[in-house]
Amino acid sequence: MINKKIHSVQEAVAGVTDNMTLMLGGFGLCGIPENAIAELVQLGVKNLTCISNNAGVDDFGLGLLLQGRQIKKMISSYVGENDEFERQMLSGELEVELTPQGTLAEKCRAAQAGFPAFYTPAGYGTEVAEGKESREFNGKMYILEKAYEADFAFVKAWKGDEAGNLIFKGTARNFNPCMCGAAKITVAEVEELVPAGELNPNEIHIPGIFVQRIFQGNHYEKRIEQRTVRTR
Amino acid sequence: MLDKNGIAKRIAKEVKDGYYVNLGIGIPTLVANFVRDDIEVEFQSENGVLGMGPFPFEGEEDADIINAGKQTITTLPGASFFDSATSFAMIRGQHVHLTILGAMEVAENGDIANWKIPEKMVKGMGGAMDLVASAENIIVAMMHTNKRGESKLLKKCSLPLTGVGCVKKVVTNLAVLEITPKGFKLLERAPGVTIDEIKNATEGTLLIEGDIPEMQLD
Numbered sequence: 001m002i003n004k005k006i007h008s009v010q011e012a013v014a015g016v017t018d019n020m021t022l023m024l025g026g027f028g029l030c031g032i033p034e035n036a037i038a039e040l041v042q043l044g045v046k047n048l049t050c051i052s053n054n055a056g057v058d059d060f061g062l063g064l065l066l067q068g069r070q071i072k073k074m075i076s077s078y079v080g081e082n083d084e085f086e087r088q089m090l091s092g093e094l095e096v097e098l099t100p101q102g103t104l105a106e107k108c109r110a111a112q113a114g115f116p117a118f119y120t121p122a123g124y125g126t127e128v129a130e131g132k133e134s135r136e137f138n139g140k141m142y143i144l145e146k147a148y149e150a151d152f153a154f155v156k157a158w159k160g161d162e163a164g165n166l167i168f169k170g171t172a173r174n175f176n177p178c179m180c181g182a183a184k185i186t187v188a189e190v191e192e193l194v195p196a197g198e199l200n201p202n203e204i205h206i207p208g209i210f211v212q213r214i215f216q217g218n219h220y221e222k223r224i225e226q227r228t229v230r231t232r
Numbered sequence: 233m234l235d236k237n238g239i240a241k242r243i244a245k246e247v248k249d250g251y252y253v254n255l256g257i258g259i260p261t262l263v264a265n266f267v268r269d270d271i272e273v274e275f276q277s278e279n280g281v282l283g284m285g286p287f288p289f290e291g292e293e294d295a296d297i298i299n300a301g302k303q304t305i306t307t308l309p310g311a312s313f314f315d316s317a318t319s320f321a322m323i324r325g326q327h328v329h330l331t332i333l334g335a336m337e338v339a340e341n342g343d344i345a346n347w348k349i350p351e352k353m354v355k356g357m358g359g360a361m362d363l364v365a366s367a368e369n370i371i372v373a374m375m376h377t378n379k380r381g382e383s384k385l386l387k388k389c390s391l392p393l394t395g396v397g398c399v400k401k402v403v404t405n406l407a408v409l410e411i412t413p414k415g416f417k418l419l420e421r422a423p424g425v426t427i428d429e430i431k432n433a434t435e436g437t438l439l440i441e442g443d444i445p446e447m448q449l450d
Contacts, residue, residue: 027279027316028302030295053316080355081302089354098354101278102320102362109317120324121365125343125396128361158296170296170313171280177315205315222295225302229290 283311
């Protein structure tokens with residue numbers, strides 16, 4: 001067994017420096033690498049390019065990195081829940097690259113799987129297609145999208161083992177599996193880290209080969225963005 | 233004239249037995265409330281769940297189980313969770329039968345604009361561009377006119393496009409219309425709405441052939 005276990009969140013972000021490109025898992029606040037984000041805030045690295053479906057809310061998730069002006073460029077599909085984000089974007093302090101959600105996922109997966117680029121119909125005929133190659137296949141138009149190139153991927157899983165194998169829970173899975181192995185170094189944080197052999201190999205969602213570092217997060221707030229309930 | 237629930241009720245009649253359906257945020261979300269209970273339908277949410285159920289009872293919310301609108305949800309028997317790339321494989325690969333979404337503008341050739349108002353609203357397209365570029369059957373749920381009373385059914389969209397030539401049908405508070413090579417073909421009128429009212433509220437080419445029936449909602 002190749003042991004991927006690290007012992008602190010400081011080790012998790014070791015090697016992250018200014019101007020790097022980071023992938024961060026999560027959909028809204030669901031399944032985000034809370035502990036790694038908090039440590040990136042402590043580390044104070046600047047001019048980051050962050051690839052993440054959303055940008056958090058003002059005081060949680062990636063919003064914390066935005067507050068410290070640590071992000072230079074954000075690559076997301078939807079950024080609607082964050083006032084500070086909007087202010088920085090409108091004032092020109094923050095560069096934003098809006099990307100269709102399925103394209104964003106596939107640009108991660110392509111990087112993971114060793115594809116330099118792929119064709120997708122999403123965004124054909126819109127401003128997303130500007131400057132991109134387009135091509136017809138079987139009578140339908142597609143645009144060429146390139147795989148991402150990132151330095152670190154920070155992902156969050158439910159359970160993991162020392163070999164780096166991961167199991168996700170519910171819709172907290174989202175972009176996390178797509179980002180594993182899609183950057184030079186993948187750092188996984190989990191709610192429960194167990195010795196190798198304790199997870200059933202049949203139930204592993206992401207094999208440890210895609211993960212370089214794994215640690216158990218100290219605390220998970222798991223904030224809910226839109227609490228909706230029905231009455232009994 | 234229909235209210236938002238009325239629009240959802242009419243669209244629910246387009247949902248057929250055995251369909252996998254993706255519902256957008258807003259009026260489309262309401263459609264789930266009106267689907268007949270004698271047919272089997274599964275709702276997909278692009279953040280990674282198939283077999284979405286109703287909102288949880290108070291105290292049973294799970295932060296790890298949400299829909300694409302970031303609302304807490306439940307799942308039904310037979311549900312599954314998956315990653316975002318797999319979710320869009322379902323969509324791009326046309327395994328999802330029907331997409332229902334809202335729009336700011338629809339053009340008579342089926343173009344749709346629903347993600348950006350330059351200088352005003354720049355929140356992002358989320359999954360809308362993937363959905364409209366791939367789905368075989370796309371129904372738009374929206375009000376016929378905007379808050380200023382201007383038509384949202386146009387010859388040509390004025391806002392940045394989400395997708396080109398993709399919408400098949402539009403259900404509004406006034407009418408059901410099909411997109412045809414010649415323009416918006418009027419299929420049904422909302423209860424109590426006249427053809428003239430629909431004409432006045434439609435800027436794009438409106439095709440009226442024969443008698444136009446009133447919608448049957450039940």
